[in-house]
Amino acid sequence: MMTGNEIRESYLKFFESKGHKILPSASLIPTNDPSILWTAAGMVPFKPFFTGAAKPDYTRVTTCQKCIRTPDIESVGRTARHHTFFEMLGNFSFGDYFKEKAIPWAWEYVTEHLKIPAEKLWVTIYLDDDEAFSIWNKVVGVPSERIVRMDKDTNFWEIGVGPCGPCSELYVDLGAERGCASPECGVGCDCDRYLEIWNLVFIQFFKDEEGNYSPLASKGIDTGFGLERVASVLQGVPSNFETDLLREIMDFTAGLFGLKYGADEKVDVALKVIADHCRAITFAITDGALPSNEGRGYVIRRLLRRAVRFGRLMGGEPGTCAQSYLD
Numbered sequence: 001m002m003t004g005n006e007i008r009e010s011y012l013k014f015f016e017s018k019g020h021k022i023l024p025s026a027s028l029i030p031t032n033d034p035s036i037l038w039t040a041a042g043m044v045p046f047k048p049f050f051t052g053a054a055k056p057d058y059t060r061v062t063t064c065q066k067c068i069r070t071p072d073i074e075s076v077g078r079t080a081r082h083h084t085f086f087e088m089l090g091n092f093s094f095g096d097y098f099k100e101k102a103i104p105w106a107w108e109y110v111t112e113h114l115k116i117p118a119e120k121l122w123v124t125i126y127l128d129d130d131e132a133f134s135i136w137n138k139v140v141g142v143p144s145e146r147i148v149r150m151d152k153d154t155n156f157w158e159i160g161v162g163p164c165g166p167c168s169e170l171y172v173d174l175g176a177e178r179g180c181a182s183p184e185c186g187v188g189c190d191c192d193r194y195l196e197i198w199n200l201v202f203i204q205f206f207k208d209e210e211g212n213y214s215p216l217a218s219k220g221i222d223t224g225f226g227l228e229r230v231a232s233v234l235q236g237v238p239s240n241f242e243t244d245l246l247r248e249i250m251d252f253t254a255g256l257f258g259l260k261y262g263a264d265e266k267v268d269v270a271l272k273v274i275a276d277h278c279r280a281i282t283f284a285i286t287d288g289a290l291p292s293n294e295g296r297g298y299v300i301r302r303l304l305r306r307a308v309r310f311g312r313l314m315g316g317e318p319g320t321c322a323q324s325y326l327d
């Protein structure tokens with residue numbers, strides 16, 4: 001069984017072996033990008049390299065990026081896979097390789113290095129992306145019935161103003177027992193059966209402030225590989241929270257309240273929320289964001305309040321966590 005740390009290391013080393021420079025995570029506070037509050041994806045620090053506004057030192061880069069995303073905040077703790085803070089592994093090409101390498105490398109890494117069985121993998125592509133279809137089908141060998149064409153809502157990736165493009169996602173089928181049993185259940189269903197683990201973005205457009213798209217002078221690759229999700233698959237646990245990346249935080253918090261994870265569903269949700277929000281708050285404050293009444297600071301305040309509220313639901317007195325973490 002691979003630990004979270006081993007998966008992170010193995011991913012970065014794999015892409016190093018394919019000529020990528022391993023770079024450290026950037027700050028959670030984006031630099032010179034008023035279009036977003038947080039670094040919410042691995043490509044955020046590299047926007048100027050995709051557009052040509054700045055020249056990169058390396059045209060192939062790989063990172064493990066700290067990310068904060070808040071739109072799913074109400075789902076945190078209630079699903080197996082939602083977070084406000086998570087780690088996104090990624091490989092990036094700035095005008096270097098494109099789909100012809102990104103797709104076979106993703107397959108090679110997942111099937112040969114992580115040893116996820118090929119027959120459990122599904123792929124999505126953007127509606128008219130016949131080139132991606134052909135690489136998945138003819139070069140990699142994924143059967144055509146496991147390559148699903150999806151629309152702009154799911155298979156076109158953009159974040160704020162800047163580089164963007166159609167994408168292709170890799171899913172793991174976790175088995176019918178994890179599904180919703182609906183006859184319509186399939187890749188893209190909201191239930192827990194098909195888990196998206198990797199998003200390969202084929203960067204080729206620039207989206208401006210008005211929402212217009214124009215072609216970029218050179219194409220690039222941006223990928224997002226969810227560390228916590230992949231850890232849950234490899235460790236055979238039912239949610240990201242039970243991986244070694246988060247479980248210890250939940251067990252520690254449960255201990256503070258004299259409780260145990262797994263005995264009461266309401267308590268479990270609270271432990272998950274607290275584990276998630278504590279990670280987000282800790283990394284955000286470490287990167288220089290402080291609680292306040294607006295913008296990023298308000299997000300931290302909201303996360304703190306939610307964590308405290310869920311602590312009270314478990315019977316905690318004000319200060320329970322703060323005091324124990326300091327002890």
Ligand code: GLY
Nearest residue numbers: 041043199223224
């Ligand atoms: N930039 C790709 C992703 O966040 O999924």
